[in-house]
Amino acid sequence: MVFTPGPSDPFYELMQPPPNETPAQKTARQKRELDAQRHSDKIDEDIKQERVEAKNQRGVIKVLLLGQSESGKSTTLKNFRMQYAKAEWSKERNGWRAVVQLNVVRSITAILRVLEAEMNGDSPVDSEDDGTSASQDSSDEESLKFIDRHQLLMIRLAPLLGVEGELKRRLGTGPEHAHAAASPMSATPFDEPETTSKRKLPEFSVRSWRDVVSPEERHSQSSAGSSSSKLDFPTDTIASCRDDMKALWNDKTVQLALKRSKLQLPDSVGFFMNNLDRIATRNYVVTDQDIVRARLRTVGIQEHRLFFERGPWGQAKSGNTHGWEWRIFDVGGCRTLRAAWLPYFDNVNVIIFLSPISVFDQRLQEDSRVNRLEDSIILWTSICSSKLLAKTQLILFLNKCDLLRRKLKRGVRLNQHLPSYGDRPNEVNSAIKYFRDKFKEIQKECSPEPRTTYIYPTNVTDTEATSTTLESVRDGVLRENLATSQLI
Numbered sequence: 373m374v375f376t377p378g379p380s381d382p383f384y385e386l387m388q389p390p391p392n393e394t395p396a397q398k399t400a401r402q403k404r405e406l407d408a409q410r411h412s413d414k415i416d417e418d419i420k421q422e423r424v425e426a427k428n429q430r431g432v433i434k435v436l437l438l439g440q441s442e443s444g445k446s447t448t449l450k451n452f453r454m455q456y457a458k459a460e461w462s463k464e465r466n467g468w469r470a471v472v473q474l475n476v477v478r479s480i481t482a483i484l485r486v487l488e489a490e491m492n493g494d495s496p497v498d499s500e501d502d503g504t505s506a507s508q509d510s511s512d513e514e515s516l517k518f519i520d521r522h523q524l525l526m527i528r529l530a531p532l533l534g535v536e537g538e539l540k541r542r543l544g545t546g547p548e549h550a551h552a553a554a555s556p557m558s559a560t561p562f563d564e565p566e567t568t569s570k571r572k573l574p575e576f577s578v579r580s581w582r583d584v585v586s587p588e589e590r591h592s593q594s595s596a597g598s599s600s601s602k603l604d605f606p607t608d609t610i611a612s613c614r615d616d617m618k619a620l621w622n623d624k625t626v627q628l629a630l631k632r633s634k635l636q637l638p639d640s641v642g643f644f645m646n647n648l649d650r651i652a653t654r655n656y657v658v659t660d661q662d663i664v665r666a667r668l669r670t671v672g673i674q675e676h677r678l679f680f681e682r683g684p685w686g687q688a689k690s691g692n693t694h695g696w697e698w699r700i701f702d703v704g705g706c707r708t709l710r711a712a713w714l715p716y717f718d719n720v721n722v723i724i725f726l727s728p729i730s731v732f733d734q735r736l737q738e739d740s741r742v743n744r745l746e747d748s749i750i751l752w753t754s755i756c757s758s759k760l761l762a763k764t765q766l767i768l769f770l771n772k773c774d775l776l777r778r779k780l781k782r783g784v785r786l787n788q789h790l791p792s793y794g795d796r797p798n799e800v801n802s803a804i805k806y807f808r809d810k811f812k813e814i815q816k817e818c819s820p821e822p823r824t825t826y827i828y829p830t831n832v833t834d835t836e837a838t839s840t841t842l843e844s845v846r847d848g849v850l851r852e853n854l855a856t857s858q859l860i
């Protein structure tokens with residue numbers, strides 16, 4: 373509003389043009405006044421905009437998914453999207469087909485490399501023997517009996533190497549060792565990164581999922597079930613190699629060679645190999661189960677948004693002014709990537725921390741000197757202790773319970789790797805309770821202010837069970853926000 377004082381106003385005199393003003397001076401004065409008015413209007417507009425944004429921000433929850441590499445962060449995000457962003461999820465589902473195919477092909481080519489090394493009498497490909505593994509099978513010591521059938525399988529499966537290259541090209545995966553040796557590493561986001569001459573990361577990654585799974589991919593994917601698949605070289609080749617892949621996976625000598633090499637195959641390799649009859653076909657249709665099993669390493673930090681109608685501030689209205697928006701950030705968990713987490717800790721409401729509890733006998737891929745469970749505990753301790761995160765709600769997923777169960781059933785003894793486990797029963801429920809107590813204890817001891825941590829034993833590849841967990845997480849976050857906004 374423009375203020376125009378009357379003649380009786382003390383400002384009246386001040387606002388009068390100077391006497392004897394020339395036309396040029398008048399034009400300059402009017403321009404100055406106009407500029408000042410525009411500037412003032414702009415400030416008013418900015419303030420108004422900030423108020424609108426502040427009002428909208430009331431409904432925004434910032435959620436970080438944290439944990440070491442392969443802990444299941446991206447898999448948890450997939451579950452969130454499957455459940456709360458159904459329309460987008462179904463649009464991008466078919467884009468995951470090539471990622472699944474690449475997972476299958478890479479498992480096979482990794483096995484072929486082990487086989488080749490064994491046949492040539494080379495030392496095991498990826499030996500990580502630290503003397504803590506279960507006692508060696510006496511048959512391991514004998515030389516493996518390779519016969520013509522193995523040679524033949526290797527020759528027949530060789531075209532898959534070309535398929536691997538083609539799929540990587542299509543998916544735009546970065547150079548194989550993008551975060552290779554000599555990248556600075558830090559155990560926690562608060563530590564100064566240190567350069568070591570440690571090893572490669574033989575995994576593939578892309579900058580963003582969206583590049584891979586967007587429906588308007590630069591490369592036309594053959595649509596599932598379409599007869600146009602005649603031009604799809606990877607799908608055709610995979611389908612024609614199906615029986616040989618199955619023969620390779622089910623071969624006893626090959627399994628023995630894998631065991632001896634101590635190659636850490638991806639967690640999902642068994643799932644994919646057992647589903648070759650469905651996946652290695654010309655009209656393969658990708659399922660949600662396949663997608664949560666597919667591994668795609670995260671390198672950049674990826675933001676995904678979810679909208680909920682009901683939030684702590686009431687029911688959604690148009691423009692989401694009263695609904696609830698979750699901004700979920702999925703980070704790369706490798707030690708070379710942890711320094712990049714720090715800027716995201718500002719104003720974060722919720723951290724979902726994933727600690728895989730099946731990994732007590734495994735080493736980090738990026739630094740084979742470090743035990744994975746130990747790494748997870750260091751990371752959890754640093755997150756709990758951070759003053760910057762003192763007010764952040766912590767949710768802990770003790771993940772990969774299915775793999776823990778299987779490992780313990782196989783006879784791997786937890787107390788051999790974790791002496792403090794003592795003579796508790798070597799079975800999954802007792803182990804989960806032990807881990808739950810340990811992680812809770814750390815949280816209680818290290819948190820700068822008292823807070824409650826919600827702890828869930830999970831297997832995030834089980835989409836049904838995870839759906840229930842996510843509902844509970846959502847309700848827990850809702851309750852916490854109601855409490856902090858003092859509405860209850």
Ligand SMILES: Nc1nc2c(ncn2[C@@H]2O[C@H](COP(=O)(O)OP(=O)(O)OP(=O)(O)O)[C@@H](O)[C@H]2O)c(=O)[nH]1
Pocket residue numbers: 439440441442443444445446447448638639640664665666667668669670671703704705706771772773774775830831832833
């Ligand atoms: N069996 C089983 N596999 C799991 C579980 N959680 C994750 N996985 C598998 O483990 C692999 C790694 O999971 P991701 O979600 O990609 O791990 P991440 O934490 O995002 O890893 P980075 O991106 O490297 O930080 C995938 O193949 C998943 O299918 C689980 O609870 N059980």
Ligand SMILES: [Mg+2]
Pocket residue numbers: 445446447668669670702703704705
């Ligand atoms: Mg990830």
